Structures are given as C-alpha cells and as structure tokens.
Amino acid sequence: MPESMSSLFNQYGTLLVFVNVLLVHLGLPIPAVPGLIIAGGLVAAGQLDPVLVLAAAVMASTLADYGWYLAGRRLGYTVLRVLCRFSLSPDLCVRQAEIKYERWGGGLLLFAKFVPGAALLAPPLAGILHMPCHRFLVYAGMGGLLWAGTFIAIGYALDVQAGTVIAVLERVGIYTALATATMLASYVLVRLLHRQRRLRVVEAMRISARQAQHLLSAPAGAVLVDVRSAAARNLDGRQLPGAMVFDVDELEKIVRSIPREAHVVIFCACPDEVSSAHVTSRLRRLGYLHVSSLKDGIDGWVNAGLPILAAEIPA
Incomplete structure (x- = not known):
C-alpha cells in the first residue's frame, strides 16, 4: 500500500467507514461494500478495531435510515417522488418495496440493504406507513448490523490484502475512470430519456x-x-x-x-x-x-x- 494511503487507513479507517456508509445510505451513488470488505481485511491484519468498525458502520447506517424515516413520516409519498427523480425505474422499485413491506412488515428492514433499490426506499416507506419509531430503530439497527457485519466478516475471512486492492485502484488511472464514467452516463441518459417519454404519455392520461x-x-x-x-x-x-x-x-x-x-x-x-x-x-x-x-x-x-x-x- 502506498505510504500516504496506508497512513490514511491506519489513522482514519473507522471514520472513513462511518462517512462512506452514511453517504451511501443518504442516497449518494457510491459503493459501500468494497470499503467494508477492505475494512474487514484491515481488522484481520490488526490495523483496525473490529468493534469500532462495526459500530461505526451500524451507527452511520441507522442514522441515515432514521433521517429518511422521519422524512417519510412528515412528508409522505412526496419523499418517494423526490427519490424517484434519481431512480431509473421508480415504479418497479416502489411497487416492489410496498409488496415486500406488505409481506414482511418491519422484517423488510432486516434485509433491505441487500436488495438494490429497497435499501433507500424501505426507511421512508416505513415512515409513510407509520411504523412505530422504537420498532423502526430496532429493525433498522439489526438490519445495519447484519449487512455491515456480513461484509466485514467476508473481508476478515478472506484476509483481504487491502494494500494490494488500493494500489490496483490507484493504478487504474484517470483515463479508465473517465471511460467508465462516460459509459455509465450514457446508459443513465438513455434510461432517463425513455422515462421522460413515458411520463409524457402518463401526463396525457391524467385528470x-x-x-x-x-x-x-x-x-x-x-x-x-x-x-x-x-x-x-x-x-x-x-x-x-x-x-x-x-x-x-x-x-x-x-x-x-x-x-x-x-x-x-x-x-x-x-x-x-x-x-x-x-x-x-x-x-x-x-x-x-x-x-x-x-x-x-x-x-x-x-x-x-x-x-x-x-x-x-x-x-
């Protein structure tokens, strides 16, 4: 691992996990799983405290979920309308989240973070559908513990060579990153244009x-x-x-x-x-x-x- 990155992870690894998980669960389109797996490897190497890392991930996850829960409680489906502005398949995601909530109730929060789309929609949906606050916090905390613990444990079990992973990421280079970003942006643009066409059709049906x-x-x-x-x-x-x-x-x-x-x-x-x-x-x-x-x-x-x-x- 390059010295600068090594020092960064050694000194601020737990804080980086907290910030990464918090931003992801607030809705930023960045990954959290690779960071948790790397953190598990650092735990295996004795560079991070397992209790602190897990606590940081669960606290960040629950804090973000609680914010979305309160937003859903106070603003109702308006929150989902806002979230759907950033979703490529809002109808599918919301409908699936409602069906899963109907089937599992609060239990949905235990595994929602493993399901793309449901992770962000489940907390505000719980607020919209008036799940009691104490019950929400219990389920959200347990769900965060299960989710974060799983990937930290995977990193620990595999004894991930975090330095190797980071070094590879640094050698990828800006051009490869730009090419990946361009392809992703093109895909998103096509999907958004398709969605806008469909929304124009929907508008013609409304009264x-x-x-x-x-x-x-x-x-x-x-x-x-x-x-x-x-x-x-x-x-x-x-x-x-x-x-x-x-x-x-x-x-x-x-x-x-x-x-x-x-x-x-x-x-x-x-x-x-x-x-x-x-x-x-x-x-x-x-x-x-x-x-x-x-x-x-x-x-x-x-x-x-x-x-x-x-x-x-x-x-």
Whole structure:
C-alpha cells in the first residue's frame, strides 16, 4: 500500500467507514461494500478495531435510515417522488418495496440493504406507513448490523490484502475512470430519456380531482378504482367514497367487474401515479375508451378538499 494511503487507513479507517456508509445510505451513488470488505481485511491484519468498525458502520447506517424515516413520516409519498427523480425505474422499485413491506412488515428492514433499490426506499416507506419509531430503530439497527457485519466478516475471512486492492485502484488511472464514467452516463441518459417519454404519455392520461368529482356526479357516473397496495391502504387509513379496490395486477378482475363503456378513474398513492397510469394504459389497450388516472393520486383528492372515509391516519 502506498505510504500516504496506508497512513490514511491506519489513522482514519473507522471514520472513513462511518462517512462512506452514511453517504451511501443518504442516497449518494457510491459503493459501500468494497470499503467494508477492505475494512474487514484491515481488522484481520490488526490495523483496525473490529468493534469500532462495526459500530461505526451500524451507527452511520441507522442514522441515515432514521433521517429518511422521519422524512417519510412528515412528508409522505412526496419523499418517494423526490427519490424517484434519481431512480431509473421508480415504479418497479416502489411497487416492489410496498409488496415486500406488505409481506414482511418491519422484517423488510432486516434485509433491505441487500436488495438494490429497497435499501433507500424501505426507511421512508416505513415512515409513510407509520411504523412505530422504537420498532423502526430496532429493525433498522439489526438490519445495519447484519449487512455491515456480513461484509466485514467476508473481508476478515478472506484476509483481504487491502494494500494490494488500493494500489490496483490507484493504478487504474484517470483515463479508465473517465471511460467508465462516460459509459455509465450514457446508459443513465438513455434510461432517463425513455422515462421522460413515458411520463409524457402518463401526463396525457391524467385528470384532476375536481374533474374526477364532476364525472362522478354526472348522470352517467364514473367508477373510482383504488390500485394502492394493501399495505398502503391499511396503514394509510384514507379511502375514497365508493371506490372499488383492486390490486395493480388484477386486470382480469377489473375487466369482469367494470363494463367497457364505463368512465373509469384509477388512483394510487405512488410517485408520479405510475401504478394508476400502468392500469389505465392497459385498460385502454383492452378497449376501455373512457379511462383516466387521478392526478397526484389520493393526495390530490385530499388536497382539493374532497370528502374521504376513515380520514384519520394512524399515529
């Protein structure tokens, strides 16, 4: 290991682990696993204290998760909308996180850090769905311990030659790094352009809460369809009067229950209304000529001052 890097890791290894893990769990697109594995190798070499390294990683992980939990608790799905601005597949990530939360509850936090996408979305989702604070901290701490401990243990067991790894990284050179960054940026740009095209299509399907209310009160009437996940419905507590409830994947049930000539208004509580837009698009392809997505989902309805049922959100 070059002397400068060696001194840096010997003197500040635990602090570097803390900062690295904290930044990763705050959402910066940098890796944490290589640093944990290298830290495990330094522990095996007797250069770092295993208790301090593990404590630093768990503390940083839990601190960042708690920040996202509080944001979700106070700002609701707005937090996920913000996070999705930096995600290439927000609809898939959010939906999968909701499904996993519905299935595992707080247990999702135990393994979320091993699942791409879920690591950042699970803490604010727990806040949005009003998991008790003490329970969240226990699960988040245990999840951080399992995650960090696993990779530190791998580095320790393999007795990673941290100096060799760092030396190789230093010899990679700026040109190789620039080439890698260029390829990554090109990939991200293509995905973002694809997403923007899809969002323009989604925008054309949206109607406001006032427009939806007008349709519902018209003589011909309209059908409200709630495609939120079961976890979101149960823990959010808000419902729209007369809304039919279907899972986003229960297209056959929707077709059997609602005639094609009906005016259907789909709503959810997900970022950019991706679930409702998905169902709206599929129903249009099946011959439903009058089907729309409720702009801003259930929050748009509530913000417009329109009536809801079970309005109290669990504390």
